[in-house]
Amino acid sequence: MYDDFASPWNIRLKWAYLLAVVFALLMPVFYTIGISFNQHGFGARIYEFTFDWYRVVLGDTLLVVSLKWTLYLALATIAATIPMALLSAKFYKRTRRKVGFVALMLSPLFVPADIMGSSLLVFFKNLARGFAWLGDALGVSWFDGWFDLGFLTAVIGQVIYTHPYAFIVILITMSRYRVQQTEAARACGATAWQAFWHVEFPQIRVGVFSSCAFVTILSFNEAVRTALLKGGFDTFSNMLVAQMLNIGMSGESYAMAGIMSIVSMLVIGTVIVYTLVRAERLERRARAMAEPVMSS
Amino acid sequence: MTESAAIAVEVVELGKNYGAVTALKSVSFSIESGQYYALLGPSGGGKTTLLRLIGGFLRPSAGHVYLHGRDVSHLPPNRRPTSMVFQNYALFPHMTVERNVAYGLKLIKVPPGDIRDRVDRMLSMVGLEGYNRRMPHELSGGQQQRVQLARSLVLERDILLLDEPLASLDAKLRKEMCLELKRIQEKVGITFIHVTHNQEEALTVADRIAIIADGELVEEGTARDVYETPNKRFTAEFIGDNNVLEGTVSHTSDTRVALDLDFAKVEIPARGAALSTGERAAFSIRSELLRITGRGEDMGASWQVVPASYVEDVYLGLTVSHLVRLPDGTEAVARVMSGDGDENRFEPGQEVAVGWPTDRARLHIA
Numbered sequence: 202m203y204d205d206f207a208s209p210w211n212i213r214l215k216w217a218y219l220l221a222v223v224f225a226l227l228m229p230v231f232y233t234i235g236i237s238f239n240q241h242g243f244g245a246r247i248y249e250f251t252f253d254w255y256r257v258v259l260g261d262t263l264l265v266v267s268l269k270w271t272l273y274l275a276l277a278t279i280a281a282t283i284p285m286a287l288l289s290a291k292f293y294k295r296t297r298r299k300v301g302f303v304a305l306m307l308s309p310l311f312v313p314a315d316i317m318g319s320s321l322l323v324f325f326k327n328l329a330r331g332f333a334w335l336g337d338a339l340g341v342s343w344f345d346g347w348f349d350l351g352f353l354t355a356v357i358g359q360v361i362y363t364h365p366y367a368f369i370v371i372l373i374t375m376s377r378y379r380v381q382q383t384e385a386a387r388a389c390g391a392t393a394w395q396a397f398w399h400v401e402f403p404q405i406r407v408g409v410f411s412s413c414a415f416v417t418i419l420s421f422n423e424a425v426r427t428a429l430l431k432g433g434f435d436t437f438s439n440m441l442v443a444q445m446l447n448i449g450m451s452g453e454s455y456a457m458a459g460i461m462s463i464v465s466m467l468v469i470g471t472v473i474v475y476t477l478v479r480a481e482r483l484e485r486r487a488r489a490m491a492e493p494v495m496s497s
Numbered sequence: 498m499t500e501s502a503a504i505a506v507e508v509v510e511l512g513k514n515y516g517a518v519t520a521l522k523s524v525s526f527s528i529e530s531g532q533y534y535a536l537l538g539p540s541g542g543g544k545t546t547l548l549r550l551i552g553g554f555l556r557p558s559a560g561h562v563y564l565h566g567r568d569v570s571h572l573p574p575n576r577r578p579t580s581m582v583f584q585n586y587a588l589f590p591h592m593t594v595e596r597n598v599a600y601g602l603k604l605i606k607v608p609p610g611d612i613r614d615r616v617d618r619m620l621s622m623v624g625l626e627g628y629n630r631r632m633p634h635e636l637s638g639g640q641q642q643r644v645q646l647a648r649s650l651v652l653e654r655d656i657l658l659l660d661e662p663l664a665s666l667d668a669k670l671r672k673e674m675c676l677e678l679k680r681i682q683e684k685v686g687i688t689f690i691h692v693t694h695n696q697e698e699a700l701t702v703a704d705r706i707a708i709i710a711d712g713e714l715v716e717e718g719t720a721r722d723v724y725e726t727p728n729k730r731f732t733a734e735f736i737g738d739n740n741v742l743e744g745t746v747s748h749t750s751d752t753r754v755a756l757d758l759d760f761a762k763v764e765i766p767a768r769g770a771a772l773s774t775g776e777r778a779a780f781s782i783r784s785e786l787l788r789i790t791g792r793g794e795d796m797g798a799s800w801q802v803v804p805a806s807y808v809e810d811v812y813l814g815l816t817v818s819h820l821v822r823l824p825d826g827t828e829a830v831a832r833v834m835s836g837d838g839d840e841n842r843f844e845p846g847q848e849v850a851v852g853w854p855t856d857r858a859r860l861h862i863a
Binding site for chain 2: 377379381382384385386387388389390391392393395399400403404
């Protein structure tokens, strides 16, 4: 039988291959980041390290405002998506029709971004018109402006987009959790909320925080849906795409791309490192406790 | 509703439907305080549903649950005087043994010093002294169930519900834990309601047993009654190793019923059954009461004897099962202790006689 551990070179080669693939995939990103720190920009023969392009981006009021809007969008999306994803994952644990439920939850992922964005655009336009008609019919102005394109419609678009990802991440961390644990807590006298907070949440906390990080990154990286649904404000991605389309890639564009890449990698990296360190710490603790109990 | 203080649990016409599926059909019974009560039956029969209705984990579709005379049918689990031990997976995996056991006490704000004392006392009772700081995944299956037991008992509730608590343990550990559960119940003196599909487990621990099948309460009685003198045919077929034979009533008197088995006529104690001639009826005899002899050998006047042919013997360690075939093709089993000298006495195909003490057969109408 083939022994996977017969030669250490087998393992080394596999790791080398894995790292080479990851490096190849990330190469364009690193290249872009590299250019963003070059005083002379793309295509120059001379490389002079500088933060100037980043200073320009952060000194541009329009870009800073778009960053703020993106942050607000991310926070609003987190506030809506995470509780929804948590409830969905809890429901998944209890339902017997798991395959159908997962297919339903993941279905937004199978619709291309531009199709989903334009469908929502048409839907919201008609919805706004319907509410305006309702207001007119009732003789009130209270319904005017509901579902006009703006922050709310952009958030709804983002929630539909990010919910499947958050659902999956939380579900993965729920693997250790069993419904019987909640029932056991109830049998010990806990209310439904106490059972959730004391027993269920500590086990899925990592998943919830990871989902928050993930949703934030997706909000910063999304351009198509927000471009169609945002109404009167711009997100950072919208600004970057608009700049690329209108004036091509400038040193400023590379710096904007650099900011997004570096922030994304930092967030994800932090989550991974935290998770690994925590897992290692828990295992060390478990090993220490597993020492045989000695009689005195 | 009776107000007797001695009754800990009373269920009245309790039913549960899941859409068109009926899991429990109008079940009624009561359990005295301090009793060890087993709900025994085949898987999918409704016994866990019944236990979960008593514990408040399900809302009844019909009927009521009374605990110490109080209607709790509408109350959630945390507001009932019950605690529960689950089959498995129910320890809180992120908490140590000590925190698991202390959880319920913290909820009711018992002072920390008292919590420590009570947790230590309870861990000692279930034989887990010194395991306070272990995590659940560092414990064996049996130890995990002991922690669950400690977590439930430390709350000092009046009624403990056990949902197949030993089902995931191996046979040896299950036997040990059965005796342990019985010992603990006698020590704490509270009411235990234990769900199991394992008859040996139920007979070991229970003062009384209720047989639950197809969502119905088939029969209820002491462990000895249910085993030795089952009223219902289902009980006879489910508990112990019984031979069930059918025949037509040929004659009845106050004390006996004569049944025609087509190949022999036998007499069965009537036990007050209202049967008329020509009616079909069944009776059961436990396999350890069945005796096999050679044809023509006299078993005595108090025995019923029918002809049979010997099939084979099966060695089961403690016992040997002798299989015979009756003239109508029905197979019957006679069980004897290994080493009693009856082994290998007959050859396969040999004509034999099978008999049982007349008074030990049980007549079943339903």
